[in-house]
Amino acid sequence: MDLQNVWTVATKDFSIFTKKKSIMYSFILFPLLVSIGLPLVIHFVNVQSGGIPTAALVLLLNAFAFFFVIFAATLPVAIASYSLVGEKVEKSLEPLLATPVTDGEILLGKSLAAFLPSLVATYGGCAIFMAFIDNLTFSQLGYLYFPNWTMGVILLAVTPLVCLLSVEVNVIISARVNDVRTAQQFGGILFLPFVAIYVAGEIGLISLETNNLLIISAVLLFVDAILFFVSRSTFRREEILTKWK
Amino acid sequence: MTGDSSGVIEDIIETAHAVRRPSVIDAENLTKRFGSLTAVQDLTLHVDEGEVFGFLGPNGAGKTTTVRMLCCLISKTGGKAKIGDYEVGNSADSQKIRRIVGLLPENVGLYDDLSAYKNLDFYGRLYKCTEEQRRERIEYFLKMLGLWDKRNLSAGTFSKGMKQRLAIARALIHDPKVLFLDEPTASLDPEASKTVRDFILELKKEKRTIFLNTHHLDEAEKICDRVGILKTKLLAVGTPEKLRELLWGSKTVVQLEHVNDAIVAAVKRIGPRNIEIIDNKLVIDVSNPERENPDIVAAISAVGGRVQFVNEVSPTLEDVYLKLVRS
Numbered sequence: 001m002d003l004q005n006v007w008t009v010a011t012k013d014f015s016i017f018t019k020k021k022s023i024m025y026s027f028i029l030f031p032l033l034v035s036i037g038l039p040l041v042i043h044f045v046n047v048q049s050g051g052i053p054t055a056a057l058v059l060l061l062n063a064f065a066f067f068f069v070i071f072a073a074t075l076p077v078a079i080a081s082y083s084l085v086g087e088k089v090e091k092s093l094e095p096l097l098a099t100p101v102t103d104g105e106i107l108l109g110k111s112l113a114a115f116l117p118s119l120v121a122t123y124g125g126c127a128i129f130m131a132f133i134d135n136l137t138f139s140q141l142g143y144l145y146f147p148n149w150t151m152g153v154i155l156l157a158v159t160p161l162v163c164l165l166s167v168e169v170n171v172i173i174s175a176r177v178n179d180v181r182t183a184q185q186f187g188g189i190l191f192l193p194f195v196a197i198y199v200a201g202e203i204g205l206i207s208l209e210t211n212n213l214l215i216i217s218a219v220l221l222f223v224d225a226i227l228f229f230v231s232r233s234t235f236r237r238e239e240i241l242t243k244w245k
Numbered sequence: 246m247t248g249d250s251s252g253v254i255e256d257i258i259e260t261a262h263a264v265r266r267p268s269v270i271d272a273e274n275l276t277k278r279f280g281s282l283t284a285v286q287d288l289t290l291h292v293d294e295g296e297v298f299g300f301l302g303p304n305g306a307g308k309t310t311t312v313r314m315l316c317c318l319i320s321k322t323g324g325k326a327k328i329g330d331y332e333v334g335n336s337a338d339s340q341k342i343r344r345i346v347g348l349l350p351e352n353v354g355l356y357d358d359l360s361a362y363k364n365l366d367f368y369g370r371l372y373k374c375t376e377e378q379r380r381e382r383i384e385y386f387l388k389m390l391g392l393w394d395k396r397n398l399s400a401g402t403f404s405k406g407m408k409q410r411l412a413i414a415r416a417l418i419h420d421p422k423v424l425f426l427d428e429p430t431a432s433l434d435p436e437a438s439k440t441v442r443d444f445i446l447e448l449k450k451e452k453r454t455i456f457l458n459t460h461h462l463d464e465a466e467k468i469c470d471r472v473g474i475l476k477t478k479l480l481a482v483g484t485p486e487k488l489r490e491l492l493w494g495s496k497t498v499v500q501l502e503h504v505n506d507a508i509v510a511a512v513k514r515i516g517p518r519n520i521e522i523i524d525n526k527l528v529i530d531v532s533n534p535e536r537e538n539p540d541i542v543a544a545i546s547a548v549g550g551r552v553q554f555v556n557e558v559s560p561t562l563e564d565v566y567l568k569l570v571r572s
Contacts, residue, residue, distance in 0.1 A: 008370045012356070019358040019399075091352035095415065098316050098348040099371040100340045238319045242279065 001108070005101045009109025010116070013083050017117065026078045027117060031125030034071060038064045039132035046136070054140065061133060063201050065151050066208045068129070070194045072122045072159040073166050077187035080114035080170035085183040088174060088240075097237050107235045111167045118163050126155060153213040161220035166190055168224065171231035175243070269294045269423055269454045270315060274324035275333075277310050284310040286478050287324065292423075292471075295452040297445070299459060299469030301566055306475045308458040309351060312425045315456070317342045329422055344372065347421035351428050351458075353412035357401030361392055361411050364400050365418050372419035379418070386414035390444060406437025413444060424448065427458045442468060462563040472562070480569045485562045495534050496558035499527045499541065502551040511544040528558065 017023045042060070045052055052060065087093045096106060130146035137145050166187065173186045197216070201208040233239075270292035277285040285307035292298040302308050313319045315326060317339040329345055331338035355364050362383060369379035387393040390410040395403070400411060409429060416424055429445065430438040438461075445468055448455060459465050465472050466485045473482040481488055501508065504525050512520060512529060515537070521528040531537045534557055542552050 005371060008367065012359070012367045015363065016356060016358045087354075090354060090357060091350070092354035092356055094318070094350040094352065095348060095354045095368070095412070096371075097318055098343060098346070098350070099368065100343045100373075101371050102340070241313065241318055 001102070001104055005105040006109045006112065009096075009101070009106055010112040013079075013110060013113030014117070016086075017079055017082065017113070020082060023078050023082065026075065027121045030075070031071070031121045032128070034067060035125040035128035036132065038067060038129060039136055042133065042136055051140070057137065057140065058145075061137070061145055062150055062208050063198065064129075064133075065146075065154055066194075066198050066201060068122055068126050068154060069158050069162055070191050070198060071125065072118060072162040073191040073194050074188065075118040075121055076114040076163050076166040077170060077184055077190070079117060080110070080167050081174070081180050081183035081187055083110045083113055084171060084174035085177060085180050089179060093240055097240065103236055104232070107171065107232065111164075111171070114167045114170070115160075115163050118166070119160060122159055122163070123155065126151070149210045150208070150213065153210050153217065157217040158213055158220065161217055161224055162194065164224050165220060165227065168227035168231045172227070172234055175234045175239070268292055269296075270298075270326070270328055270456065272311075272315070272324065272326040275311070275314060275321055275326050276323035277307070277314055277319070278322045283477060285314070285475075288475070288479050289324075290473055290479060290482055292454060292456060294454055296470045297449050297455040297457060297468055299457050299465035299472035300475060301459065301462065301465055301472055302475035303570055307477050308475055309427055311475070312348070312427050312456065312458060316346050316348050316425060318348075344419070345422040347416035347419065347424045349409075349412050349416045349424075349426045349429055351431065353408050355400040355403075355408055355412060355415070358399060360397045361387065361400055361403070362396040364411065365415055368415050369418045374419055382418055382420070383414075386417055389447070390414055391440075404437070406433050406440060409433060409437065409441055410444065413441070417448075423454045423456060425456045425458075428460065429457070430459070430461060430464060438464075462561065462566055466562045474566055474569050476570055481565075485565075488565045489562065495531050497529045497531050497534055497538055497541065498554075498556045498558055499529065499545065499552060500554040500556070501525050501527065501545065502553060505550075507548045508545050508550040511548045511550075512541055515540050515544055 042052070042057075042064075087096070097103075130151065134144045134146055169190050170183065170187050173183050177183045177186065197206070197208070200206045206212060268291035270290070272288050272290050275285060275288040276283070288307075288311060290298075300308050300311065310319070314321050315328060315333060317333060321334050326333035328342045331342045331345075333339075333342065356367070359367070365383045365386070366379055369382065374382065383396075384393065387396055390413070392407060392411060392414070395407070400408060403411065413426070413429065416426075426445070430441050433441065442464060445455065445457070449468065457465070457469060469485070471482060471484050472488065474480045474488075502525065504522055504527065509520060509522065509527070512518075512527065519530040529541060531541075538555060542555060545552055
């Protein structure tokens, strides 16, 4: 595999994304809203209730941290749908496939183009979130709550795996749909299981602590591996030119 | 030349083979099936270096499928083909073939959000052109195609004709050995078509090998050294002149004051030939117009016929094409 080709494909997609206002808004506004909005909720509840009990505060912060997993499932959809369905709609895949670049290099380049900005936006939003939360809760807790092991597992294991899952699902969806919005709608469904986990955490059905997050990561790794082979078999030159409708 | 149409077609293909030189594109019995549908069957053709080869055929004839097979975009079901020294279908050679061919697909497929320059630069990078090569070639082709002043504008702002020209430049950015053009003037207005055609003629002067899929028979006639007519199978291949000569022959039209049976009988007495009567015109198959026309006129005059005009019918490539495709 020629990594230079992979990077050329990825940077070309980056250049295109910077021209798409909807994508830029998603990648700037969405992280900002979440990273500032969630600490504001804590602040508002603190002010209204005269202070959240420490045990409840810790549960709430762990649940909020999981918000960034949902985030990681959602963000790549915006890019991956443009990256693959967009090229399909603009019929620009055929000339690209006519170059000496391999299918794997194109797929990896496009995956990176969706994966890296999503991860950067998630990490950026998370950094702001952690800074605000620490600032708000230090006086009550007496220590900096973030970063901690839970957030470490979320950022270093769960989030990248979820991003990858989202990209792979979009590759598979791209073979079946013909417009970017439909791809985004189908891709958006991916965040539902993670919302379900979040809600389960909020109502106390499961605890979103380090051990459980590691189990979730293991499951994601398994699903990612399976979907890698499915998406790889979907993204073949002949398949794209003759069967992608 | 045999009497039935299939025999004629085979003879033309044989004739073409007999005079062929070393070629850049070699296909032998190349076949592509999609399930039960045969898109291309037993295609055998050879395209010489520096030749402009026109590939004609109705929609669904298999022209695009052939180009895709030759560019290693889709697999072949049977037969064999070579581009230069590399074998189509051999996975080790596929990348090498894609490196030496340039393709202008039916849909230009440019990146509308990128500038003309960046579109070309992206492809130059994928073909491993050096920065200097990319800079020089982009400038050369954009100037040649009249797009240099618009190099920093998004391709999305370009007209259809400009996009087509930019896409041709993209196909040439790595200086390919063979250029495949799939319907380069389809859906362009006459002026844009002419610009593209003129550019192809410029490329022809540079002795580039060009494989041109087209519906425009006049375009094929003006540009191509040889043409092939495809309808799933290759029906005929040769120079436009050769095809016209072999498939159509010569016809003489004699405009008379009145046609009667005696005149027709007199013409038939000169030799067995097909005579068609249209109003007061006789359309007569001739093999050697210079020798036979005076005899025809003399025979008509001898039985009292009065000749007003004598013309030769020159078939166009379109006549040949329609005759073949309809048969």
